[in-house]
Amino acid sequence: MSYRLAADVGGTFTDVVMVDDETGILKTTKVLTTPQALEAGMLKGFDELTSGKYEEITSIVHGTTSGLNSVIERRGAHCALITTKGFRDVYEIARANRPEIYNNHYRKPEPLIPRRDIYEIEERTTYAGEVEKEVTYETVKELIPRLEGQYEAIAVCLINSYINTENEQKVCRVLKENLNGEVIVTASHEIARESREYERVSTAVLNAYVAPSTRHHVHALTEELRKRGFKGTLYMMQSSGGVIRAEMAAVRAVQTLMSGPVGGAIGAGAIRRENIIGFDIGGTSFDVSLVVNGKIETAVEAEMEGFPILAPTVNVFSIGAGGGSIAWEEAGGMRVGPQSAGAAPGPVCYDKGGTEPTITDADLVLGHLSPGHFLGGRMKINEEKTKEIFAAYGEKFGLDTVTAGEGVCTIANHKMADAIRELTVRRGIDPRKFSILAFGGAGPMHAALIAGELDIKEVIVPANPGVFSAWGMLQADIRHDAAVTSLCLLNRLKEEEFEQNFECLKEELQEVLEKEGIGRRKKQYICSLDMRYFGQEYTISVDIPEGRGCCRDDIEEQFNSIYERLYGHHSPDDMIEVVNYRMTVIVPVKKSPAAGRAGEGSADIIDRLPGYFDGVRYDMNVYAREQLVAGSRIEGPAIIAELTSTTVVPPEWKLTVDEADSMIITRV
Secondary structure (H helix, E strand, O other), X not given: OOEEEEEEEOOOEEEEEEEEOOOOOEEEEEEEOOOOOHHHHHHHHHHHHHOXXXXXXXXXXXXEOHHHHHXXXXXXXXXXXXXXXXXXXXXXXXXXXXXXXXXXXXXXXXXXXXXXHEEEEOOEEOOOXXXXXXXXXXXXXXXXXXXXXXXXXXXXXXXXXXXXXXXXXXXXXXXXXXXXXXXXXXXXXXHOOOOOHHHHHHHHHHXXXXXXXXXXXXXXXXXXXXXXXXXXXXXXEOOOOOEEEHHHHOOOHHHHOOHHHHHHHHHHHOOOOOOEEEEEEOOOXXXXXXXXXXXXXXXXXXXXXXXXXXXXXXXXXXXXXXXXXXXXXXXXXXEEEEEEOOOOOOOHHHOOOOOOOEHHHHHHHOOOOOOOOHHXXXXXXXXXXXXXXXXXXXXXXXXXXXXXHHHHHHHHHHHHHHHHHXXXXXXXXXXXXXXXXXXXXXXXXXHHHHHHHHOOOEEEEOOOHHHHHHHHHOOOOEEEEEEEEEEEEHHHOOHHHHHHHHHXXXXXXXXXXXXXXOOOOOOEEEEEEEEEEOOOOXXXXXXXXXXXXXXXXXXXXXXXXXXXHHHOOOOOOOOEEEEEEEEEEEEOOOOOOOOOOOOOOOOOEEEEEEEEEOOEEEEEEEEEHHHOOOOOEEEOOEEEEOOOOEEEEOOOEEEEEOOOOOEEEEEO
């Protein structure tokens, strides 16, 4: 027997999935996240599913928001930055653009490394890659007394090191030889070997900022798994949608910042629909991703709390609106989030010390949550205390308990619908042509109401929706990316230069695979070029089909077509410039397809509750998810209760179960 495990560590709950490689049968659980030691919550879930038989587990993959949260909450490592003399202020100056152009109070984000922790050294590499002033051992050695014992991590980013890494490599080598081995040294050319100085510095700094906490988490988890007899491979999700060995993730931590939300996006790509809006409502956030024409949307650059990151990332848009988001009052009006009650103390209804009303509490007040069947009946819900808190909250606005609860849910649903518009309508995409895929603990509870806001006709709730992100991680392949800047006008691009750049990237990726011990496994290479019209600053990525070669006419036509789709126009007479070469290597892993269950297609009502929609009271039937099989049909209003989630079917909506064991909710 052999099994694989996956865990999605969220702000409130940790979702765990185990799949039997021989039968494909899944086992799932959901445990409270342990923020102070994330591995403790994960191991509790692992222990429950494996019954302690870790020797039968071949691999474990997990995603976490720990790095993301450390950036948001500014509790990352104490870092230093080493750069070329004369470039000390690059990181603080950043860019002159104003992302919020009409916000008079806008301020650039406070740098993660203050100016006093930025050090300069005498060296210089020209724009053409020639070493004009070589780094000496003595130059770097002079810095050691000022660095020793002061910092957990050091980022090194020298001018033009993306085109010639010689000086940067020397600096890193001297630092590693003379500093404590616990100090993490991040070289910008190893993290982001691309042009644009500020973006490269920002990426290196972010990596240094989160690497120590990521390494601590990986080491603690690895040690505990070893004690339990685990001899398989431990992976972490990457923001790009692939997995990477945990020990490598500890060094390239910036590539795992969005590892939590990305699992759901990968799962969405495995659903049989061409166009999907996937969203995950967890305890602290609402995360949206898109599948367009069967392809998961990704970007070659991302942004985190105002800081750019040069790393491939699945396009996930997040807002602070999860089940634990707190309802509060400001200037006589209702507000919801982004503050969250998290796992500790959690919503009021969890009865673990929470005293402030949350979205989950509002769902309970409205009868959209069955108190007797939450977490499969494992967690006792304090309904009385929740109603008392909401009664007091409603009094501030002259509202009764139910109306206050409906106000909180309406605000939350509007915010979530607007987040979807951010990824669709504001980019010229019509959301009405998409299906919603709802997952996470609270996703299926709000999905139909959000669909109504957007005039979307179909909602899909997959099997085991509460742990869908964890299941999605089991569908992720091993992935590594490499890029290099090489500027050239497209009409002057030579076949020899084209092939040489891609060949160098292929050799670089092959070395990485050899280090991981998977160099001989079946693999797929994906090539692309970052291009722009000459004189522009930003690029768009154009895929280069395998074996096509340097066909300039085809590349130009494809670039103009993508530009037209993105911006509504293109300039066929303008010169096009090639900026970056990119290559991705994919090593496929075994997938875990969802399978339906045979049955008669009927289910018994296990409970009946009063529920409220638009101020109207309804008698809602409650069904057990495990009793619903392919062909089952239910008319709303109704609640579907299961271990990992709750699904709400509003009035004038109906639910059917398809052959893949997904619940399909549509308007009557």
